């Protein structure tokens with residue numbers, strides 16, 4: 352059975368036509384679904400015959416809530432969801448004054464192998480479909496009883512390793528016939544798959560691109576990110592400039608600070624040189640320590656010093672707010688710890 356959330360309006364219209372029904376029914380069905388009505392039975396303006404046909408071909412793939420964690424430190428929630436095949440994914444909701452943000456997963460697990468990241472430990476199990484990405488937002492909105500206005504693709508998985516599904520998700524999530532979230536309210540984060548960044552630039556969307564750089568030299572980058580063996584920082588900078596030129600959007604570079612690995616004054620100087628004059632912004636992320644390795648987070652003083660060097664060199668920089676540290680909010684941590692607990696039972 353097909354997950355109806357994987358379809359765009361055009362595809363559902365086609366299905367209606369093939370099944371001898373009026374195409375406008377497609378819009379009616381989507382209106383219900385995106386207003387949180389997830390049973391064809393409850394769609395009052397849909398005739399019985401159409402409902403029966405829908406029921407025999409489709410299901411509405413909303414995940415089940417397995418665990419919910421609320422941070423005591425700030426307004427952050429983390430949900431662990433079970434997909435229909437039993438795979439677990441997680442997403443984080445952050446409440447800000449200007450609206451609610453969600454961080455969603457794009458794959459079950461991840462195969463990029465970054466040393467500091469928990470998502471990648473069991474490898475990549477499978478890609479998420481466009482509907483499974485959408486459903487994380489829909490279910491979360493339902494649970495918090497509020498709309499979500501910002502979406503970041505920074506949960507488990509590498510979005511550009513699941514390119515086609517992510518592009519279709521972006522189409523539906525931004526569509527007036529879908530969740531209707533503006534492109535400018537969406538951020539996609541990649542570990543730096545250069546040809547895909549180029550392809551994404553050519554689609555020319557107004558989406559914020561964030562690149563996980565995490566080092567200013569290839570040598571250091573290779574120590575924590577296997578993808579650095581495939582694409583050099585020089586190639587990443589080239590394609591970043593291409594993206595900026597194409598879209599006129601300011602790009603974000605994420606820089607996870609790891610004690611004694613990439614957090615020295617020299618690292619900050621090198622990073623400044625690399626980015627000087629670019630329309631970009633650096634987001635410093637003191638790493639969340641995970642049980643599975645010995646990497647330590649940089650000291651507060653070190654982080655402040657690093658930031659200062661960038662500022663002195665006119666590179667825009669912020670330090671990521673540490674949200675949900677008490678609820679394992681870093682990528683993949685919750686799923687990992689849950690799977691571990693289940694294994695011990």
Ligand code: SAH
Nearest residue numbers: 467468505508509540541542563605638639
């Ligand atoms: N694969 C994509 C998106 C998911 S990771 C990417 O690499 O960008 C989202 C961000 O969280 C990345 O910048 C990633 O490097 C970072 N991250 C992963 N584990 C982390 C940890 N333990 N502490 C801090 N940041 C982490």
